[in-house]
Amino acid sequence: MNPVVYSINDQDRICGANAAWSEFAIYNGGEAVLPHHVMFRPLWDFIGSEEVRTVYRRLISRARAGLEVRFTFRCDSSDYRRLFEMVIARKQEQVEFCSTLLAQEKRAPIPLFDTARERSDQILRVCGWCHAVAGPDGDWLELETAVQRLKLLELPVLPRISHGICEPCAAKFLSNIPWQCTGTPAGSR
Numbered sequence: 632m633n634p635v636v637y638s639i640n641d642q643d644r645i646c647g648a649n650a651a652w653s654e655f656a657i658y659n660g661g662e663a664v665l666p667h668h669v670m671f672r673p674l675w676d677f678i679g680s681e682e683v684r685t686v687y688r689r690l691i692s693r694a695r696a697g698l699e700v701r702f703t704f705r706c707d708s709s710d711y712r713r714l715f716e717m718v719i720a721r722k723q724e725q726v727e728f729c730s731t732l733l734a735q736e737k738r739a740p741i742p743l744f745d746t747a748r749e750r751s752d753q754i755l756r757v758c759g760w761c762h763a764v765a766g767p768d769g770d771w772l773e774l775e776t777a778v779q780r781l782k783l784l785e786l787p788v789l790p791r792i793s794h795g796i797c798e799p800c801a802a803k804f805l806s807n808i809p810w811q812c813t814g815t816p817a818g819s820r
């Protein structure tokens with residue numbers, strides 16, 4: 632799989648997406664996010680959760696300051712665990728987001744991320760970075776553990792997924808420790 636790349640302009644509007652974006656959108660049943668539907672729309676239209684927006688604002692402002700932002704995240708399909716690396720970097724007036732598949736591993740299908748499946752009104756919060764699932768007691772469970780513990784495969788209709796961010800990921804992204812910055816501030820060389 633080629634890296635999936637998209638960019639936003641200085642108004643935070645999507646202004647470019649590569650061919651891999653389209654392939655990835657189609658493969659994941661996301662016709663609604665094909666480039667001709669998303670072009671020049673604000674990035675924020677596609678991020679439902681306020682806490683996730685806060686993290687993205689922080690990461691984008693780091694990138695605009697000339698710091699490269701690099702982190703890994705989970706983006707599973709129904710039958711693959713997949714680990715991606717995201718690099719957010721300033722390119723002239725734009726900010727580019729590049730996701731590269733680092734590893735994937737076939738596992739027993741978990742239809743939670745199958746967009747073709749019917750959904751109930753029940754909401755399941757999933758961390759958009761590590762795929763941890765919020766349990767009934769407010770604790771965050773690793774995806775495969777959650778599937779067993781919450782008996783997700785036994786439900787007649789799957790719950791809706793709401794992407795948020797778990798506390799450990801939020802702490803990592805919102806702390807000011809520079810682990811995610813591998814670039815050098817602009818003008819320092």
Ligand SMILES: [Zn+2]
Binds near residue numbers: 762
């Ligand atoms: Zn997380």
